[in-house]
Amino acid sequence: MNKKVTTVCPYCGVGCGLEVSPPSSGKTTNCDSLGNPIWKVMGDRNHPSSLGKVCVKGATVTEAMHKSRLKYPLYRETLAQEFRQISWEEAYNLIVDRINTVKDTMGVDGICIYGSGQFQTEDYYIAQKLMKGCLGTNNFDANSRLCMSSAVSGYIGSFGADGPPCTYEDLELTDCAFLVGTNTAECHPIVFNRFRAYHKKNPHVKLIVVDPRGTATAEVANLHLAINPGTDIDLFNGIAYLLLQWNALDYDFIEHHTNYFADFKDVILQYPSDKVAEKCGISIEDLETCARYWAESEKVLSLWSMGLNQSSEGTAKVRGLINLHLMTGKIGKEGSGAFSLTGQPNAMGGREAGGLAHLLPGYRSVLNPQHRQEVEQLWGLPSGSIDGKVGKTAWEMITGLETEEVGLLWVAATNPVVSMPDLERTKKALLKSPFTIYQDAYYPTETSHYAHLLLPAAQWSEKAGTMTNSERVVTYCQQFSPPDGEAKPDWEIFAEVGRRLGFEQYFNFKNASDVHREFVRLTKNRPCDMSGMTHEILADYGSIQWPFPEGSNPEHRYGRRLYTDLKFHTDNGKANFSAYHSRGLAEPPNPDYPFVLTVGRLYGHWHTMTRTGRIDKIVKMHPEPFIEIHPKDAQQLNVQDDEFVKVESIRGEGKFKVKITRSISPKTVFVPMHWGFLWADNAEANSLTHSEACPISKQPELKACAVKISKIPLS
Incomplete structure (x- = not known):
């Protein structure tokens, strides 16, 4: 081109x-x-x-685009051997033989695919049709489980359906932005810059940032609440307590458009300001200022990311934040709403396509018999083809390897040997895998060291497809370069396997446009209705925000807020309050492990550095991993800037260069999560983290674990 x-x-x-x-x-x-x-x-x-x-x-x-690319299928019978190049024909035969063997010896639930928000929606969709439809197992999960599943379950619990209700326009219409658990300036910089320009021009607009770290986001806030890790629910309930005391509630909205307010009220009455301030480690004055900003602002926009989601009470945190919008009626209108900032480029598309172990395409649930029947009919499958139980989540796939319940693990477009919690346990489980397929555009990665079969995938520039961003805007990605070597689009690989397994009639697609056309049919009359979209319309008119039902005018492609009619996707059309007490961290600090470690991203790098680690400008920005330590803690540990410390949890350890800063709270330390063993020596943040997860979303608490720190003497 x-x-x-x-x-x-x-x-x-x-x-x-x-x-x-x-x-x-x-x-x-x-x-x-x-x-x-x-x-x-x-x-x-x-x-x-x-x-x-x-x-x-x-x-x-x-x-x-062309650095360190995986260009041809590679195979080895055991992990002790070297890879050898094979043909696609041999690769497909290996996959089909292994799937049939596992089906015959273990049943279909021994087959698992772990995918990624790097997929285009067409890739996600074909994988769902193969696994959940044709093979009859719901064992497809994605790295959204580590990223956004608490936001999904929070939205479903409060509103009856997934889907961020806001648009980025709201960043320039709000009176108060409440940012919690997100370093937006570094992790979602274009969103933050858009708000920041508006914030500078409008002195009445307030910015509240809730974060144990003094990040680039917090530096420009009107109010920074450096709460103790794990006290988000205490804070939300404490704000709600003050709003109730001040009578700053929208009682008309509560009465006509919500359920369960009385239960919520009973809980928040137990969160007086003195108790909350002490628990959170902030002043009563700052707590009251925060609540006053909520009360006095006509429009409040809250934004969150991993700081809420990656928690053993992630769903409760998300719903606790949404409670504040419901009690003040700040939802369904310009400049207001609860807005989750998605991590991956197409995590939203994955949710729409059913790309988690409990979902089906079109914001449907595998637990709902009507939903299963609808998808079976649209796919032309016999009744009962789709299993009625939730499949294995990402972490359950790892534990399934430990217990020999998984006979085939197929990993695509993600790098779990860096991103999974409790990495040493993860690696040991992967060593037990009878057969691991790893499908990626780059080689080597950390995960390729644990695979038997490597499949070269075409990356985003080498295939056509769609992606959906945080504000539900769908963009058509044109192919503008040929695939490197023999790389193929992910959806084509899944479809060819489906055909070779005997499901030819279900995978009769000529191109990605055909796949997309079938997918959007499954969204018709669903909350994420995209039935009016095609590749051709998106290419001609540009990106479009859903809902976009069949017959919609593409001239009006943006500005589609949800719940403007104040009707929600619950049984009675009303939003649900939730009533949660705070449980705190799953692994709080203790005398043996007195520090709380939190992990996160940096501005330049992306997740596990598979792509950014190969870009010189970004590597120069962030050449090596580090640990942020407060001066008081550094003095106690007798360490200086640029010295090395050993950081240990009960699961693993790492070595990090010290960066002393007042931007971290005392007794809390921060390590970036990007570096795996290919890029640095013994600096894997997730060797330290644990796998305790939210009981509803099944999202692990990657954001906090207990550690001890010791100085490494100079040799």
Whole structure:
């Protein structure tokens, strides 16, 4: 392709539009370290989400297009052997033989796929049809389980359906932004910059940031609440207590549009300000200021990310935050609402396509008999084809390897040997896997060390498909470069396996447009209705925000808030209050492990560095891992900047260079989660974290664990 194309950035859930231009010809052509010409990237000014802005990751993304690519299928019978190149025919035969063997010896529940928000929606959808429809097992989960599943369960519990109700426009319409558990300035920079420009111009607009760290986000806040880790629910209930005492409630909204307020009221009456301030480690004055901002602002927009979701009480935290919107009626209107910031670029598309172990396409549940029947009919499957029990979650796949209940693990477009909790246990489980398929665009990765069969996947630039961002905007990604080597789109790999297993009639797709056309049929009359979208409409008119039912006018493609009619997807159309007490951290500090470790992302790097670790500019920004320690703790430990410490939990240990800073609370330390064993020595943050998870969302508490720290003497 030799002309400029529009696409979407394949990193975070902001979903920034990109304009990508082909390399220029001649001596001035910019090339990567391998001599490959680099496509030029600019922001797409017509994209409704990013308005032409782009961060360093998006601006440099094409520099890694041809570096360290997996180009051909590779295979080894045992992990002790070296890989050898094989043909796709051999690879498909191995997969089909293994699936049939597991079906015959263990049953279909011995087959698992672990996918990714890096998938396009078409990839997600075909994997669901193969696993949940044709094979009859719900053992498909994705790294959204580590990222967004608490937001999903929170929205479903409170509103009756998943789906962030807000738009990015609300960032420029609100009176008060309440950011909790999100370092938006670094992790979702284009979203933050959009709000920050508005915030600067409007002195009446307030920014509240809730975070144990003094992040770049917190630095510009009107109020920064550096609460103790694990006290989010205490804070939310404490704010609610004050709003109740001050009579700052929307009683008309509560009476006509909500359920269970009385139960909620009984709980919040037990959270007076002195008790909450002490528990959270903040002043009563700051708590009251926060509640006053909520009470006095006509429009409040709350945003959250991993700090709430990655918790053993993640669902309760999300619903506790939504409670504040319900009691004040700040929902379903411009500038207001509870807005989860998605981590992965297409985690939303995965949710729409049914890409978690409890979901089916079109925001349906495997537990709902009517939902199963609807999907079976739309797929043309016999009644009862879809199993009625929830499949294995990501972590249950790991424990299933331990107990020999998993006979085939197929990992695609994600790197669990860095991102999973309790990494040493994860690695040991993977060593027991009878057969692991790893499907990715890059090689090597940490996970490839634990695989038997490697499948080369076409990355985002090499295939056509759609992605949905945090505000429900769907963008068509054009293919603008040929796949490297013999790489194939993920959906094509899944479809070919389906055909070879004898399900030819269900995978009769000529291209990704055909796949998308079938997928959107399953969203018709569902909360995420996209039945009016096609690849062609998206290519002609640009990105479109759902809901977008059949017959919608693509000229009006943006500004579609949810719940503007104050009707929710519950049985009686009313939103649900929740009544949760705070349980605190699953693993609080103790005399032997006196510090709380929290982990997170940095501005330049992305997740496990599979792509960003190969981009020189980003590596120079963040050349090595580190640990943030408060000066008081550094003095107690007798450590200085740039010295090394050993950090230990009961599960593992790591070695990190010290960065002394007042931006971290005392007795709390921070380590970035990006570095696996390919990029640094003994600096894996998740070797320390535990697998305790929210009982509803099954999302692990990656954000906090108890550790001890000791100085490493100079040798």
